[in-house]
Every structure is written in structure tokens, then in C-alpha cells.
Amino acid sequence: MAREFTTVGVVGLGTMGAGIAEVFARQGYAVVGVELSDESLERGRQHLTNSTKRAVDRGKLSEADQQALMERVTLSTDLADLAEADLVVEAIVESLSAKQEVFRALDAIVKPEAVLATNTSSLSVTEISTANASPGRVVGVHFFNPAPVQELVEVVRTVVTAPDVLEDVTALLTSIGKSPVVAGDKAGFIANTLLFGYLNHAVAMYEGRYATREDIDAAMRFGCGYPMGPLALLDLIGLDTAYEILDTMYRQGRDRLHAPAPILKQMVTAGLLGRKTGRGFYTYDGPDSSAVVPDALTPSADDAPQLHHTIETVGVVGTGTMATGIVEVFAKAGYDVVVVGRSDAKVAGVSTSLERSLDKQVQRGRMEEADKQPVLDRMTGTTKQDDLADVDLVVEAIAEDLAGQDDAVREPRRDLQAGGDPRHHHLLAAGHRVRPGHLAAPGRHRHALLQPRPGDEAGRGGQHGGHLRRGRGDDHPRCARS
Ligand SMILES: NC(=O)c1ccc[n+]([C@@H]2O[C@H](COP(=O)([O-])OP(=O)(O)OC[C@H]3O[C@@H](n4cnc5c(N)ncnc54)[C@H](O)[C@@H]3O)[C@@H](O)[C@H]2O)c1
Incomplete structure (x- = not known):
């Protein structure tokens, strides 16, 4: 039968220990907190008081509950006061010898069935456990800082931790609202x-x-x-x-x-x-x-690349998921977009997906119905790469698996470059890795990972703003340029 935990001892009431004491006391457990001296005990009490007061200020705890919580915590400077504890969590300084001393001393104090846990971050739980006469009842419980807030607790099993101890501790942590995960005894855990x-x-x-x-x-x-x-x-x-x-x-x-x-x-x-x-x-x-x-390392405004070309029309080669997303980003930002696909059906597919995506945004209140049609109108589809002759920027986003087949990629790309009027300074950007050999004029190529992000709608004021931002959303605009 699973153990019943009613009293939890916490050794060390610093940053972590005070938080762990709070976690258990909040859930109605009797907590016994042990510190080294009256002075450090007072610091521990302050930690607890401040943390629970913050919870009251934020409306997460009532004043009456805070008082009841504090009343469930007994503070002491004597390890012997842990005699009634069903579980002891050690959270003292990260020192093997100091922790071993605590685990050794606990032998003569706690009940034989009590579970002993250490909150160590990097020491070996196995080494700590060997100081105790019953290392089978020792586990690691690695709470994250701040313990009352962070949900994850890593439960660390040594090669001798008893399976029922592991199960009981994991069940206890789950019951107090934590999300325990179990890991072996290796520094760093998961x-x-x-x-x-x-x-x-x-x-x-x-x-x-x-x-x-x-x-x-x-x-x-x-x-x-x-x-x-x-x-x-x-x-x-x-x-x-x-x-x-x-x-x-x-x-x-x-x-x-x-x-x-x-x-x-x-x-x-x-x-x-x-x-x-x-x-x-x-x-x-x-x-x-x-x-x-x-x-000194902050990029100055002078470092920000300047756009030397006016970008009005963007060509997108490809009809897959990424190509469709890229079409949406540019069309929503006010650019005319020419999509090149391998068949009319594939091009029509982009148009349908674009409409579906815009509908979803309207439904979610992220876009006005009236703004939808102008975006759709900005997209034109074609199966002829020659139709890219007048675009100012070409984004290649054909399937990654095709990229492995040299001819399938090289040819369309060469075609693009042959078709483009050099005076238009075609800009080539790729949606995936491109080997330089694939391009006849690598200097004109910028590899940009263009990934549409929700809220990436900064756009530009007018149709001919000519300032192309890479999707970053911070204050360091970057321009794709040749
Ligand atoms: N701080 C973190 O972010 C964090 C996160 C996870 C785990 N940990 C681990 O938790 C443990 C505690 O870390 P912390 O940041 O709370 O340290 P801390 O220095 O804030 O607190 C340690 C407390 O233990 C007390 N203490 C020392 N020896 C004692 C003893 N023999 N008996 C009773 N009390 C004793 C000290 O007086 C101090 O108040 C360490 O093992 C650490 O690796 C820390």
C-alpha cells in the first residue's frame, strides 16, 4: 500500500528550501523547517513571509489562507524535530560532505519508512544516499526555482532506490499539482x-x-x-x-x-x-x-542594411506549405505576388490555402473581413517562369526533396536567372538550404529563412514603400538585397 504523507521536513530554508516548504504547506501538509542557526532560521521565515505575501498581493492567496499556511510551518534549528516527518527534503548548500552529514544524522532521527530526498542540482544522489544506512529510501527531487511557481520536478532514482519509494514520491508530487518526471542519477538530469x-x-x-x-x-x-x-x-x-x-x-x-x-x-x-x-x-x-x-556591440543605425531597390512585386516559386505561407506574408504586407507552380491545379491550391488561412484569421478576429479580398487580389498565379521577368524579388521555395535532385533545382534556378532582366536586379532568396553550385550568379542570392509568424503584419504604409523587413519584429530591420 502506498505511504501516507502528512508531515514533510525541509532541511535548509534558503531560496529553494523556503519555496519547497511553501509548496507543501499550501497543500495542507504539516511542515517542519530546519536551519543551521537562529539567524538563518529568521531569514527562512522572512523568505516564506515575503513569498506568501506576494501571492496575497497578486490575489492568488487570501490573507486567512496565508495565516493558516504559516501556522502549518514549524521552524527549528534541531534536526531531531524531524522525528515525525514522513518525507524529508534536504535543500542545504551544494556540498557533498554537508549533505552526507545530514543524511547520516537523519538515520537516528526519522522513522524507518520515512522517505529521504535531496534537492541537489549537480551532485550525485547515489553518493549522498550512501551516507544513510538505508540508501533504498533516498531519491532526488529536483525542484525548479521558484519552487512555488515552477511546475516541473525531476525525480531522480539511483540504482538502489526502492521502486515503491519512487512511485510514492511521484504520486505525492502529482497530487500537489507538480509535473514530476523521472530520470537517472546523472549530473544535469533531463x-x-x-x-x-x-x-x-x-x-x-x-x-x-x-x-x-x-x-x-x-x-x-x-x-x-x-x-x-x-x-x-x-x-x-x-x-x-x-x-x-x-x-x-x-x-x-x-x-x-x-x-x-x-x-x-x-x-x-x-x-x-x-x-x-x-x-x-x-x-x-x-x-x-x-x-x-x-x-560597443550594439548595431548602430548605420549598420542597418539599406534597400537599394524599390520592391513592388515579389515572385514565389513553389506551391507547398512554405511557399503558401511566404505568399501570405508578402501579400498581407502589401506586395503584389506572382506564384509560379508546376501546374494550374497546384497554383489554384495556393490560392485556396491562402483564402482558407485568411478566413481563419477573420474568424479569430485577427483580420477584418474587408481586408481579405485586397490580399487575395494581390496574388496572381502562373505556370510560366517567364512571368517572373518583371518581379523585383524572387523567393524560391520548392520542395526540399527536390533540392536533393540537382537537375530539378539547378534548372529552374538557372531559368530564373536567364529569364530575369539584369536591370531589374532580381533578388533571389531561398526557403531552404541551397548549395552555391545551384546558382549561376551566387552574388545575387541571399538565403533567407522566411517563416510566417502570427502577428507578422507590420506591412508598409503604401504600395511602393520599398522597405522589406525580414520577419523579426525587433528594432533591427534587415533588408534582402542583391
Ligand atoms: N537556486 C536554484 O536555482 C536551485 C535550483 C534547483 C536546485 N537547487 C539546489 O538546492 C539546494 C539549495 O540551494 P539554494 O539556492 O536554496 O541555496 P541557499 O544558499 O539559498 O540556501 C541554503 C540554506 O541551507 C542552510 N544550511 C546550510 N547547511 C545546513 C545544515 N547543515 N542544516 C540546515 N540548514 C543548512 C543555509 O543556512 C541556507 O539558508 C542546492 O543543493 C542547490 O544545488 C538550487
């Missing part, structure tokens, strides 16, 4: 292993001058829908913390994805720790500020 490999890769890209910090961050925000770019996120986490996490994972797993990019260490040594020191990958208007201010 989320940090994946996240920090990605963050480290972004740093390496920046270090290798592959792209600017603004473009690296924009790519992940606007291309993948992440709320923050990787470099801005590293500034928030703190470069010193990120370095330590990567270094620990690298030393344990030897996966070169986690070998900290050298510039990370250099920045840490130079005191560029991110927001906390006011400077990291970006510069902030002071320590602990989130407001980015310009610095």
Missing part, C-alpha cells in the same frame, strides 16, 4: 542536460563570430518561439552558475557538448557575470537590472 548543451552551443557560435548576439537570440525567439534567446537567458542565470553547471556535467559525463565554451570562463574571470553584475553578453543599466543599454 532539463539541464538538454538546456545547457544548447546554451553552450550558442556561446560557441557567438565566440566563433558566426552570428551576432542579437541574431542568435532572435533566431531562437522568433524561429522556435522561446521566450528568451540563449545569450539573454545565460545573462539571467548568471555566467558563473552556468559555467559551474556545464563544468560539473562535463567532468561527469565527458560529453563535449558540455565542455564550457572558453569565452564563458574568460567572461566569468573578468567579472562579466550577466545581469547580477550589470554586464554579460549584453550590458544592463546597472547590477541586477533587466534593462539592456547600448554598448
Whole structure:
């Protein structure tokens, strides 16, 4: 039968421990919080009071509930007060010896069936557990900061964790509204292993001058829908913390994805720790500020590419999903669009999909019915590439699988270039990777990943504004130009 948990002990009431105590107390559990000294106990109490007061201020907790919550928490400086606990969560400093000491001491205090958990981020749960006489009852419970808000908890099993312990802890976490996931005992567990490999890769890209910090961050925000770019996120986490996490994972797993990019260490040594020191990958208007201010790397207005041609008509070659989306982006922005397909039926398909997409936007209140027809009227379809002779920009978006078949791609592209009047300065952009050999005049080609985004409707004032923005939505316009 599954264990019943009624009393939860929390050892260490710092950032994480106070949050974990709050999580359980909010759900009606009796909580016993243990700290090192009266002074740190008082700090823990303040953490709890401030956090629950914020919840009251935001209308997420009533004052009466806050008071009841605080009454469910007993604070102590004596581990012996954990005798009644059914579960103890250790959240003290990240030190193996200090954690082992707690797990050793708990042996003589808690009931034999009590479950012991550690909130460690990077130490080995197995090593911590061996300090206890019954390592089978030890698991990792990795809460995320801030614990009352973040839903994810990684439950870490060691090779000796008893299956019923794992099941009971996972069920308990689910019952208090968390979303537990189970992982083996490897530094980084699931989320940090994946996240920090990605963050480290972004740093390496920046270090290798592959792209600017603004473009690296924009790519992940606007291309993948992440709320923050990787470099801005590293500034928030703190470069010193990120370095330590990567270094620990690298030393344990030897996966070169986690070998900290050298510039990370250099920045840490130079005191560029991110927001906390006011400077990291970006510069902030002071320590602990989130407001980015310009610095030497901020692109100046003079760097912004100028458009040398007036763009009025855009040709789109292709009739697939991407081509249809690209047609929509340009037509909604006020450009006349010529779609080239391999058959009338395929061209008609683009027109139908475009109409369907606009209908959906009208239904969702994102577009006025009256604005629909003018957009549809801007699209014309053809099966002849010669009809591209007068367009100012050609976007190639034919199927990726065709791109593998050299002739299928090279020929249409050569045709495009042969058909174009050089005086019109045709601009070629591709919706996917293009090998330079495919193009007779690679200098005229810009590879732009054109992905329609919801709300990408900035448009231009008039029909002949001639300013073409890449879909970024920030204040660094880029123009496709030859
Ligand atoms: N901060 C985070 O974002 C985060 C996220 C997930 C996990 N963690 C992990 O959680 C643990 C705690 O981190 P934190 O950020 O809350 O640290 P913290 O420094 O804010 O708090 C640690 C607290 O433990 C107390 N303490 C130290 N030794 C003790 C002992 N022997 N008995 C009782 N109390 C003791 C300290 O007085 C302090 O109040 C660490 O293992 C850390 O790796 C941290």
C-alpha cells in the first residue's frame, strides 16, 4: 500500500528550501523547517513571509489562507524535530560532505519508512544516499526555482532506490499539482542536460563570430518561439552558475557538448557575470537590472542594411506549405505576388490555402473581413517562369526533396536567372538550404529563412514603400538585397 504523507521536513530554508516548504504547506501538509542557526532560521521565515505575501498581493492567496499556511510551518534549528516527518527534503548548500552529514544524522532521527530526498542540482544522489544506512529510501527531487511557481520536478532514482519509494514520491508530487518526471542519477538530469548543451552551443557560435548576439537570440525567439534567446537567458542565470553547471556535467559525463565554451570562463574571470553584475553578453543599466543599454556591440543605425531597390512585386516559386505561407506574408504586407507552380491545379491550391488561412484569421478576429479580398487580389498565379521577368524579388521555395535532385533545382534556378532582366536586379532568396553550385550568379542570392509568424503584419504604409523587413519584429530591420 502506498505511504501516507502528512508531515514533510525541509532541511535548509534558503531560496529553494523556503519555496519547497511553501509548496507543501499550501497543500495542507504539516511542515517542519530546519536551519543551521537562529539567524538563518529568521531569514527562512522572512523568505516564506515575503513569498506568501506576494501571492496575497497578486490575489492568488487570501490573507486567512496565508495565516493558516504559516501556522502549518514549524521552524527549528534541531534536526531531531524531524522525528515525525514522513518525507524529508534536504535543500542545504551544494556540498557533498554537508549533505552526507545530514543524511547520516537523519538515520537516528526519522522513522524507518520515512522517505529521504535531496534537492541537489549537480551532485550525485547515489553518493549522498550512501551516507544513510538505508540508501533504498533516498531519491532526488529536483525542484525548479521558484519552487512555488515552477511546475516541473525531476525525480531522480539511483540504482538502489526502492521502486515503491519512487512511485510514492511521484504520486505525492502529482497530487500537489507538480509535473514530476523521472530520470537517472546523472549530473544535469533531463532539463539541464538538454538546456545547457544548447546554451553552450550558442556561446560557441557567438565566440566563433558566426552570428551576432542579437541574431542568435532572435533566431531562437522568433524561429522556435522561446521566450528568451540563449545569450539573454545565460545573462539571467548568471555566467558563473552556468559555467559551474556545464563544468560539473562535463567532468561527469565527458560529453563535449558540455565542455564550457572558453569565452564563458574568460567572461566569468573578468567579472562579466550577466545581469547580477550589470554586464554579460549584453550590458544592463546597472547590477541586477533587466534593462539592456547600448554598448560597443550594439548595431548602430548605420549598420542597418539599406534597400537599394524599390520592391513592388515579389515572385514565389513553389506551391507547398512554405511557399503558401511566404505568399501570405508578402501579400498581407502589401506586395503584389506572382506564384509560379508546376501546374494550374497546384497554383489554384495556393490560392485556396491562402483564402482558407485568411478566413481563419477573420474568424479569430485577427483580420477584418474587408481586408481579405485586397490580399487575395494581390496574388496572381502562373505556370510560366517567364512571368517572373518583371518581379523585383524572387523567393524560391520548392520542395526540399527536390533540392536533393540537382537537375530539378539547378534548372529552374538557372531559368530564373536567364529569364530575369539584369536591370531589374532580381533578388533571389531561398526557403531552404541551397548549395552555391545551384546558382549561376551566387552574388545575387541571399538565403533567407522566411517563416510566417502570427502577428507578422507590420506591412508598409503604401504600395511602393520599398522597405522589406525580414520577419523579426525587433528594432533591427534587415533588408534582402542583391
Ligand atoms: N537556486 C536554484 O536555482 C536551485 C535550483 C534547483 C536546485 N537547487 C539546489 O538546492 C539546494 C539549495 O540551494 P539554494 O539556492 O536554496 O541555496 P541557499 O544558499 O539559498 O540556501 C541554503 C540554506 O541551507 C542552510 N544550511 C546550510 N547547511 C545546513 C545544515 N547543515 N542544516 C540546515 N540548514 C543548512 C543555509 O543556512 C541556507 O539558508 C542546492 O543543493 C542547490 O544545488 C538550487
